[in-house]
Amino acid sequence: MGGVTSSMAAKLAFFPPNPPFYKVVKEESSGLLLLDRFPHRENVDVLKLPTRRGNKIVAVYVRYPMATRTLLYSHGNAADIGQMYQLFIDLSIHLKLNLLGYDYSGYGQSSGKPSEHNTYADIEAAYKCLEENYNTKQEDIILYGQSVGSGPTVYLAARLPRLRAVVLHSPILSGLRVMYPVKHTYWFDIYKNIDKIPFVKCPVLVIHGTSDEVVDCSHGKQLWELCQEKYEPLWIKGGKHCNLELFPEYIKHLKKFISNVEKPPSSRRNNHSRKSVDQSTTTTRHHHSSRRKSTDCFEAPRKSTSKKENLDFINELEPFALKFEMHDDKIGKLRIPYEHMERSRRSVEYTEKPRTSIDMKPEWPRMSVDCIDRIRI
Numbered sequence: 354m355g356g357v358t359s360s361m362a363a364k365l366a367f368f369p370p371n372p373p374f375y376k377v378v379k380e381e382s383s384g385l386l387l388l389d390r391f392p393h394r395e396n397v398d399v400l401k402l403p404t405r406r407g408n409k410i411v412a413v414y415v416r417y418p419m420a421t422r423t424l425l426y427s428h429g430n431a432a433d434i435g436q437m438y439q440l441f442i443d444l445s446i447h448l449k450l451n452l453l454g455y456d457y458s459g460y461g462q463s464s465g466k467p468s469e470h471n472t473y474a475d476i477e478a479a480y481k482c483l484e485e486n487y488n489t490k491q492e493d494i495i496l497y498g499q500s501v502g503s504g505p506t507v508y509l510a511a512r513l514p515r516l517r518a519v520v521l522h523s524p525i526l527s528g529l530r531v532m533y534p535v536k537h538t539y540w541f542d543i544y545k546n547i548d549k550i551p552f553v554k555c556p557v558l559v560i561h562g563t564s565d566e567v568v569d570c571s572h573g574k575q576l577w578e579l580c581q582e583k584y585e586p587l588w589i590k591g592g593k594h595c596n597l598e599l600f601p602e603y604i605k606h607l608k609k610f611i612s613n614v615e616k617p618p619s620s621r622r623n624n625h626s627r628k629s630v631d632q633s634t635t636t637t638r639h640h641h642s643s644r645r646k647s648t649d650c651f652e653a654p655r656k657s658t659s660k661k662e663n664l665d666f667i668n669e670l671e672p673f674a675l676k677f678e679m680h681d682d683k684i685g686k687l688r689i690p691y692e693h694m695e696r697s698r699r700s701v702e703y704t705e706k707p708r709t710s711i712d713m714k715p716e717w718p719r720m721s722v723d724c725i726d727r728i729r730i
Contacts, residue, residue: 366501366528366543367430367467369460374435377401377411377462388413391438402482404458404474408465412455412479413438414487415445422517422611423451423487424495425479427472427502429523429595433461440598447604448611450495451487455479457505469504469543476505480513491515495614499523500568500594504544511552518584518614519557520607523565523594526572550579558584558610560603562592584610 376389377399386399398414413434424444428437434456445452457472458465465471483489495518498506503524510519525531528543538545550557557580561573570588577586587606589597597603 366469367457367459369457369467370431370433370436373461374433375438375461388435388438390435394442397442400482400486402455402478404465404471404478406458406465406471406474408458408463408471408474410455410458410463410465410475410478411461412453412482413441414482415441415452415454417445417449417451420445420449420451422493422495423453423483423489424448424497425476425483426452426454426497427476427499427506428454428456429500429502435461444607448607450611451489453479453483472505473508476509480509492517495520495611497522500525501544503546507544507546507549507553510555511549514554516553516555518555518610519553520610521557521559521573521576522597523561523568524559524573524576525568526575530572531568546576547579550576551581554581556582556584556610556614558606559586560589560597560606561586562589562594562597564591565594567594584613 374390378387378389379385380387380393385393386401387393388399396416398416400412400414401409402412403409411434426437426441426444428434434441434454437454441452441454444450455475455478456463457467457475459467459471463475480494483494484491491513492515494513494516496506496510496516497520498504499522503521506519506521507524510516524546525544526547527538527545529535529539530542530547538548557577559573559577559580561568561570563570573586573588577583585606587602589600589602592600
């Protein structure tokens with residue numbers, strides 16, 4: 354069934370820029386790989402990394418002098434590292450970190466086709482590169498996932514117990530929950546972050562715009578509720594899906610977070626773990642943040658005691674899902690309109706209390722071009 358899910362994701366979730374915003378060329382004199390649209394920088398390495406699924410992905414590594422931490426950045430849906438390049442440079446400078454950004458399979462000049470499971474192999478390859486090529490330790494890495502990039506980010510974070518920290522930027526609960534307010538996890542859903550986030554042991558910063566027209570802000574808020582070690586989130590008043598980097602509080606809050614995760618764990622929890630700062634209000638809310646113990650598998654469907662939900666849309670999707678299972682080559686028959694997914698949605702009402710189980714909701718990759726404008730301080 355994993356292959357079926359990946360096939361659905363490929364049709365419904367991934368929109369690599371076409372044509373790509375860069376090309377990779379090799380400098381004859383040095384043999385170095387370069388991005389042809391950008392001047393060569395001595396502190397930037399261009400890499401091609403093999404994945405366990407047989408693809409080769411393109412990545413850029415930006416060095417900052419004397420940096421002790423590294424940001425592993427998983428970008429959003431309809432972008433590639435050509436579009437993100439200048440933002441990578443700016444983040445490295447302003448946060449004083451090394452940064453590795455990479456393209457998913459089928460994005461930019463990376464080989465293969467986009468799929469959920471390919472993105473998992475992609476981020477594993479990027480992490481392996483940091484360990485083997487740059488001698489970066491797990492405890493010195495901060496994972497950063499933007500929108501659809503929150504999927505591979507949470508996947509990897511749940512498997513690395515000594516990570517320094519995680520940043521989730523406009524994250525999704527799961528793919529299906531971006532479109533429908535479902536209360537259960539279905540086998541054909543993708544990027545089930547809602548099931549995996551409770552297993553992340555390090556501090557988590559959530560950033561979301563209150564006017565996000567693609568992934569409703571309730572996704573970020575519910576993920577924050579499920580975190581083991583909550584950090585003061587940032588709800589940017591008026592922020593949309595592709596412009597959060599333009600708000601002054603974005604970079605200020607990131608700097609504050611980076612500084613805070615340098616402190617001992619006890620000091621971090623006392624100062625920031627349970628604050629919720631909403632840029633849209635002047636009130637500070639305190640949420641229950643007790644850790645949850647569970648033996649559930651990451652991908653397991655969850656039970657619910659709530660009233661039976663309207664599953665009309667499932668009746669529409671499941672016949673296709675069965676067709677995928679028997680005839681995967683006919684996947685093109687599934688059509689969920691692109692414009693339907695681009696419209697502003699209240700995907701999940703943020704009205705119910707956080708539950709004591711992992712019984713929250715996954716979220717869905719977004720399909721908008723991530724903002725790559727320079728950061729304004």
